[in-house]
Amino acid sequence: MATLSIVATPIGNLGDITLRALETLKAADVIACEDTRHTLKLLTHFEIRKPLVACYAYDEEKGAARILGLLAEGKHVAYCSDAGTPGLSDPGALVVRKAREAGHRVEPIPGPSAFASLVSVAGFGGRSVLFDGFLSPKPGRRRSRLAELLAREENFLLYESPHRIGKLLADIVGLAPDRKVCIGREMTKIHEEFVVVSATEALQRFGGEEGARGEFAVLVSGTDLP
Numbered sequence: 001m002a003t004l005s006i007v008a009t010p011i012g013n014l015g016d017i018t019l020r021a022l023e024t025l026k027a028a029d030v031i032a033c034e035d036t037r038h039t040l041k042l043l044t045h046f047e048i049r050k051p052l053v054a055c056y057a058y059d060e061e062k063g064a065a066r067i068l069g070l071l072a073e074g075k076h077v078a079y080c081s082d083a084g085t086p087g088l089s090d091p092g093a094l095v096v097r098k099a100r101e102a103g104h105r106v107e108p109i110p111g112p113s114a115f116a117s118l119v120s121v122a123g124f125g126g127r128s129v130l131f132d133g134f135l136s137p138k139p140g141r142r143r144s145r146l147a148e149l150l151a152r153e154e155n156f157l158l159y160e161s162p163h164r165i166g167k168l169l170a171d172i173v174g175l176a177p178d179r180k181v182c183i184g185r186e187m188t189k190i191h192e193e194f195v196v197v198s199a200t201e202a203l204q205r206f207g208g209e210e211g212a213r214g215e216f217a218v219l220v221s222g223t224d225l226p
Helices: 019-027 036-045 057-072 093-101 114-122 139-150 165-175 199-206
Strands: 003-007 030-033 052-054 077-080 105-109 129-134 155-160 180-185 193-198 216-220
Touching: 003 019, 003 057, 003 093, 019 077, 019 105, 030 036, 030 057, 036 052, 052 057, 057 077, 057 093, 093 105, 114 155, 114 180, 114 193, 114 216, 129 139, 139 165, 155 165, 165 199, 165 216, 180 199, 193 199, 199 216
Parallel strands: 003 077, 003 105, 030 052, 030 077, 129 155
Antiparallel strands: 155 216, 180 193, 180 216
């Protein structure tokens, strides 16, 4: 029975990679990845040389088929997304499902996650957190989903690009201007920043071109936040 290892990789700082992740990448016969160019930088840094197979997000079916072919040959395949944990707003779920259906062993190699990182430093209360990843870029769908999320008791966490962070925050302000948010920008990187403010203050800080730089994770308080 072949093994598919799902390997979490750093979201910025390469020092965050785990010893087990390095051991797995070194032991694998083939490394499958969301983007070979991105993963090659990581492997070069740690002097790991392995065959690479692309599994692009826009054509995950084709990539999954290639990975299943390798597993069928008895190969140990390690799968990485560009950063963080595969399957968390990153490709990975499809190949995991197909590999398991084909009878192959699937193992998680846990590690960095923007979701877990932001929750750990937010200081928000509540028993649960709802993760919703990237919302739709379409204004109507985005606002509709935000209205549903803001009506819930639990905190919720979103990812957003620098190109759309202003629009996301403006929509939150339009629906709940005083709601508390924790924003993580460029987490684990040189310009890492965390702020806990109201949605209105967050929009003032990050809504303009100057503030909208880097990748964002946004934790929004639920209605039961103490």
